Amino acid sequence: MIRDxxxxxxxxxxxxxxxxxxxxESSVCDAATSLGCVTDANLLFGDxxxxxxxxxxDMGDxxxxxxxxxxxxxxxxxxKTLACAEM
Incomplete structure (x- = not known):
């Protein structure tokens, strides 16, 4: 994995x-970014x-x-959670 x-x-x-x-949208984004586990958040258009x-x-965490x-x-x-592949 490459990080920083x-x-x-x-x-x-x-x-x-x-x-x-x-x-x-904005209130959920603000609440999510206040969580210690969240390192980035962006609003989207689409689905x-x-x-x-x-x-x-780990993925359990x-x-x-x-x-x-x-x-x-x-x-x-x-x-919907998408796990990043660790190679």
């Missing part, structure tokens, strides 16, 4: 595609409203953060 120009980081990375209730980059010790933190943000309707 370095090979072999011990962190796992995932991206979470999020659908939100209409009108709650999803928001994408967030999540980092954790990322899954826990998605289920316990991201999905509990008011306005979140649906999430």
């Amino acid at each position: 120009g370095l090979l072999g980081s011990d962190m796992s990375v995932g991206y979470v595609l999020i659908n939100v209730e209409p009108g709650s 999803y409203d928001l994408i967030v980059k999540v980092e954790g010790d 990322i899954a826990r953060n998605v289920v316990e933190s991201i999905r509990s943000i008011p306005g979140v309707v649906n999430t």
Whole structure:
């Protein structure tokens, strides 16, 4: 894995595609970026409203953060987590 120009980081990375209730895009984005596991967030046009980059010790850590933190943000309707390949 390449992270900040370095090979072999011990962190796992995932991206979470999020659908939100209409009108709650900004508040969900703000809430997501306040979470320690979220390192980047962007609003989207298209099938999803928001994408967030999540980092954790392993994919289990990322899954826990998605289920316990991201999905509990008011306005979140649906999430889809994409795990980055570690090669």
